[in-house]
Amino acid sequence: MAERFTSERNLKFMLYEVFDVEAMTRYEYFKEHDREIFDLVLETALRIGKDLLQPTLQEMDKNPPEFIDGHIKVHPMVRSFMKECGEGGWIAAGAPFDLGGQQFPLMISAAFRFILSAANYSASVYPLLTTGAAHLIESFGSQEMIQTYIPKMFSGEWQGTMALTEPQAGSSLAEITTLAEPTDRGYYKMRGQKIFISAGEHDGVENVIQLLLARIKGAPPGVKGLSLFVVPNKRIQENGELAPNDVNVAGIYHKLGYRGSPITQLSLGEKDDCRGYLVGQPHKGLSYMFQMMNEARIDVGMGAAAIASAAYYASLEYTRERIQGKRLSAKDPAMPPVPIIEHPDVKRMLLFQRAMVEGSLSLIFQCCQYSDMIRVSEGEEKERFSLLLDLLTPAAKSYPSEMGLVSVSLGLQCLGGYGYCDEFPLELYYRDARIHPIHEGTTGIQGLDLLGRKVLMKDGRALELFFEEVGKTMRAAKEIPALEPYAQRLYNACERLKEITSHLVQLALKKNLELFLADATLYLEFFGIISVAWQWLLQALSVQKALGKNPSEREILFYQGKLYAFRFFFHYELPKIEGLGKRLMESDGLTVDMKESFFSD
């Protein structure tokens, strides 16, 4: 079993050198913190990951949750872990002090979560979901609701979830039919089916609090008729005791990976006794839920990068130890075979992984930084960061998810036949990683979101701001001879993106919506590559700065590795936009015109 699953050095590079999280402590909201505390957070996460999560990774995969007598039994570690996260204040890491939170910048709590996800993705989801659900209550719930649920969720005694999907409503939430019938007793009577609900019930906690979309009786059709409810699996009686709330587990799914988390089917109100509590205003449910969904999308990107990180270090370890084949430059046939890390094609696979892991992670931290800036800014500035975050979210979800698959697959490939066997964790990572292009909105949905919504919103203002941000990085890079050619490559790529966007937006203006969006997934890929190229240039700038400060020999090795991964991205990955761009400019309607009947035979 590989030991390392992440690089502390790289996380510190990101946090302190690239995104300067210490600067956040100059703002009133974050002023209680300093670098020492941040370092402690990382240390704690690494300890929990190493001591609690990683040792159970394969065990949780081999012994997935069981559905027994209507209830779900999970690995006993889940309970200890939720307790540890509750007691350490990690579920509430980003919440305000007055709610019992730690008021950390998102960059810090994200780093914490990244480490846990790299150690054991399935396990990391339990507290993560709870944080997101609590944040929804905190943002839109009543004071009473906050007092009732938040403390128990933050302490890790209660699990939070997001319950959206129904058998007939997956990507299309407009089809949700779960019904909420008003009563005159302050609650709604809930009836319906929810499926694919992560951690919808389990014995690692005392109670599960579903943040659930439903339709109030008589509400308008479509997404405009959806309201947000809190539906606890056990409701809180007046005497404070818990009583069953008619939330019934109908089953769990047997999955390819991500097997340490129970994904549940729930049936609400079978006995006509399921109570739901309205959060905020009626019919505003989707807009509220988007807060949690957007956070969850960043988390998914982070989870994908985390699994790819674990796979990268596992394959790195193997390639250093496995002796096989001679160097091509070895002229003497008696030369001994070498560790396979010496072969250029193996280095290519390792550099690919590093470029993906660290490039994706950088994009995630960029989103977290914008989120932190939204918290501390106002007016036009706040609007600016909001637009940037909105624009980057689909890429931050999809790029790590899609490229994470390729990255983990190359990690597995580094081990050859052994990578295919369960003696090594690569096959597990390969299965776990496959969930990410699916949950929290498939890659196809993210493409439609980016091109059909984010690019068009406010007359293209978000994309304009994006180019301004990238422009700042390019201008700084142009001043440094070693980076100048890369700034130029990124500049050309941005010009191409502008050209393609303008071509596509013309189609939208002509109301040819199907043609406009036909290749939205390719547009998303194109945009993702450019976003990550930008992040790599940003990192290269920090490296150049650090190299000017006479670093230690060990530090130089780290920075040199960074520069190779940076160059790798620009030489091997950025060129992929050439082919994508060619296709995106065609808009010949191939996939629009293809008829279902042509798929016969």
Place this chain on the structure above:
Amino acid sequence: MAERFTSERNLKFMLYEVFDVEAMTRYEYFKEHDREIFDLVLETALRIGKDLLQPTLQEMDKNPPEFIDGHIKVHPMVRSFMKECGEGGWIAAGAPFDLGGQQFPLMISAAFRFILSAANYSASVYPLLTTGAAHLIESFGSQEMIQTYIPKMFSGEWQGTMALTEPQAGSSLAEITTLAEPTDRGYYKMRGQKIFISAGEHDGVENVIQLLLARIKGAPPGVKGLSLFVVPNKRIQENGELAPNDVNVAGIYHKLGYRGSPITQLSLGEKDDCRGYLVGQPHKGLSYMFQMMNEARIDVGMGAAAIASAAYYASLEYTRERIQGKRLSAKDPAMPPVPIIEHPDVKRMLLFQRAMVEGSLSLIFQCCQYSDMIRVSEGEEKERFSLLLDLLTPAAKSYPSEMGLVSVSLGLQCLGGYGYCDEFPLELYYRDARIHPIHEGTTGIQGLDLLGRKVLMKDGRALELFFEEVGKTMRAAKEIPALEPYAQRLYNACERLKEITSHLVQLALKKNLELFLADATLYLEFFGIISVAWQWLLQALSVQKALGKNPSEREILFYQGKLYAFRFFFHYELPKIEGLGKRLMESDGLTVDMKESFFSD
């Protein structure tokens, strides 16, 4: 469970319309056959696939072979299947009549195997391996050896294998240490360890015949000291009875997928009583084994295309049935949701799969056709087909394997969350498919083989012949207005390939081997894309020809689908060479110069 796993219509299109397998019957060697017989072969394969193999697919995956008391227990279907293949003459399908074979063109036996692999890849491997092993004995073994082993192998009573890999010798066969000590009794005493041996032992047959590489005591080091042996698990005594031959199963591997086949660790000669029989001349083992390896490589490409085929039809079925979301062009919000196959992005994922499955399969049949032509031709013509087959083999192995992963993954994606669950077979295909870029030479090894050996051999003669072949197709396509622009695209792509090859060969001539081969995997990808584009143009020519003959309405639907898949390949896949080409021309040594120490931290 999806019903269809392949398209009979498409197989007939390939065999009769594109590759005109009937023309082979004009040659003396194949003259006993005709189309009626060929049709019967397809029918039989479809029946076996549907009745015997597909029903046990998930069962064999969930109950993989067990290692009990030193022996391996496989699913009972294996025995019936081997019997069926033996009795039907399918293991001997390609062998000459005088050995009890059916003397079928490889195109036909490949189609048979393709169907079985699509129904249940793990199961299909048992007879496939036996065919390959028997062919080795047939080609290089003595008459006595042929008489001893071939009949029992062809009847399906004995299993054949290829035993190459050892703990210290995977990609680098030069490191093989299994020892063969000569005796004066007509056999060698064998001692060593073999790992990753597919079907190295199991209870579905009476005996297993290992075709095994070992080193005769005192042989030179490296691949030049390797000899080929027949090592039966049970040796044949003078009275005709079987006796243990000291071939011991040390264990089996627990794998991500391909779980219906036992992959074994073997230990030879623990009691100093393992007898091996030399095949052909001493020290010629690797060159003999290359016959089986090259056949196996084509089979791997075929297996990859077969799994992708099954995944394609399973996802096609789902997308036709799953109702979700409205058409983007639906102006009225009251319009009902549609089957997801109506969404362009879903059609894109389906077309991608069809383009991969049918493009890959075409490349496989092209190789089979060359192989059949080698059989019936002589002198310069034979040499020509041999060179073409040698050149295409690494692409025919790798392109379907690598793109098969992406294809199956997109199939899974079509099902969203359901694709991740084992209610549908997609997650199984996703796991099964992952073996193909690994076994019979990893993708990296294929890249080195293509660029480092095949492109250079006979002063580049093979590539010259390849361009001649592609040129013929392009010239024919240029005559047809609908195809002319595609012929032009392929022409440009070929010119680019020539430019890149010449750039790289310059590096080889300067003896800069590491730099020459650093991006060999990318070169392989580039070459693979062009090869499959050529195959699609070839198919499009046959479609145009057929459309001119007033086909039925149903046939028109099939041909229209073909044309869309063809266009899809040229518009979405061929452009990928742009980015690859850009990188291949750089040769900056990035992965050569990257140091192991830069991967620290």
